[in-house]
Amino acid sequence: MSKSLGWKKLSEDVRRESILVGAMRCFFNKGFEKTSVQDIADAAGLTKGGIYFHFDSKEEIRDTLIRDFLNLDRFGFQDPEVLRLPAHLRLGEYLERLANRLTIEGNCSPRLFAEATANGGTMEDEIIAFYDSLEAIFSSTIEEGQKNGLLVATLSPSILAKTILAVFDGLQIQSDISPTRRELQSQGRDVLRSFFKNLLFVHRPDCQS
Known part of the structure; x- marks a missing residue:
């Protein structure tokens, strides 16, 4: 996914899923503590603003990933x-x-x-x-x-x-x-x-x- 497409043109569900997939890959490769919100934005093909539109913090992204898995x-x-x-x-x-x-x-x-x-x-x-x-x-x-x-x-x-x-x-x-x-x-x-x-x-x- 390219930022040039414009994250606002994508559906909220697509953006949210991109954030979670990107975050999981970052956490896997770098660990949670060493991963920044910018890292997640880059992996998801979004801006930092796009991340904060859906999640308040890196911790909320992590907890969302965990809750999705715990189902x-x-x-x-x-x-x-x-x-x-x-x-x-x-x-x-x-x-x-x-x-x-x-x-x-x-x-x-x-x-x-x-x-x-x-x-x-x-x-x-x-x-x-x-x-x-x-x-x-x-x-x-x-x-x-x-x-x-x-x-x-x-x-x-x-x-x-x-x-x-x-x-x-x-x-x-x-x-x-x-x-x-x-x-x-x-x-x-x-x-x-x-x-x-x-x-x-x-x-x-x-x-x-």
């Missing part, structure tokens, strides 16, 4: 076709949908979560509630799979759910912190699928995988 509906975990799957395949679908987020260039949600909750940030309760909801979804699915003999039952569902999310966020953070680790964005899906398939799934000749 569990965007993952489609409750889609009918997902809920119809047996537990072990449903768990795999959950992992696939989370991994799709890992491969998006410029995504840095775990780092933003940490920065937004540092020093008594206002987002802590919302972020904790998000992780609690994810853990509950994964834990109940794992418990169902264990009862059906489709998932390994050597650890508690709660511990396994926490481990899944910790590994997922760990991959994301590693891809954020250094250009030498960016390949994890493209490899993250395969890493998660292979690791958890071998760790959690009971291998049976008649088990669909």
